[in-house]
Amino acid sequence: MLEVEALTKRFDRLVAADRVTFSLARGEVLGFLGPNGAGKSTTMRMIAGFLPPTSGTARVCGHDVVTAPIAARRALGYLPEGAPLYGEMTPAGLLDFVARARGFRGAAKASRVSRAVERLELERVLHQPIDTLSKGFRRRVGLAQAILHEPGVLILDEPTDGLDPNQKRQVRALLRELSANTAIVVSTHILEEVEAVCSRAIVIAGGRVVVDSTPSELAARGPLDEVFHALTRPSEAAAAEA
Structure with missing residues (x-):
């Protein structure tokens, strides 16, 4: 691999x-x-x-x-050191953007985002600006985008x-x-x-x-x-x- x-x-x-x-x-x-x-x-x-x-x-x-x-x-999925993210976006917006950048549309996109959110337990912060999240939650958002496309x-x-x-x-x-x-x-x-x-x-x-x-x-x-x-x-x- x-x-x-x-x-x-x-x-x-x-x-x-x-x-x-x-x-x-x-x-x-x-x-x-x-x-x-x-x-x-x-x-x-x-x-x-x-x-x-x-x-x-x-x-x-x-x-x-x-x-x-x-x-x-x-x-490849990649989580760099420090998990640099777009702070003004929400986790929902970021993961939607990443899924579209990866080529997913419609039901496939929704399924990939939902699965990543579930795996990293991001439901309660999904619509908060990333800049307002704790370091731990920002790290989990970064990991979610790395695994979204499996x-x-x-x-x-x-x-x-x-x-x-x-x-x-x-x-x-x-x-x-x-x-x-x-x-x-x-x-x-x-x-x-x-x-x-x-x-x-x-x-x-x-x-x-x-x-x-x-x-x-x-x-x-x-x-x-x-x-x-x-x-x-x-x-x-x-x-x-x-």
């Missing part, structure tokens, strides 16, 4: 992503881990088509993000950021449900989230993949926070020396 091959992004002398390579099948939920500045968001933005790669490529459901960007975006690949940057514990449990349950037919990449700094919903974990540091494993294999090395620190510390030190 998702193939990433030697994906690289340079900003002048800074190499933000360095030959990142991995693949993801339907049914897999990949935890994408790394310290701040490791290259996680840069990699996801290239996969989503928001940043052109310096070299390498990615394929979303067989569509190359460089040579067939529109087809790749049709097959994409084959879902890229989520900190999907539970700002959610309360009950909302986090609901979103994690939703991700497990979606994973039956979707390949999902979840960037998170919450290690318990990796254990709760992910079937694989990639650790990236200094723009490079340093581990591609399962959460249970990582946990076998010791407490996840200690393992994560040990894996990323050498790259951080090298970056500081450079």
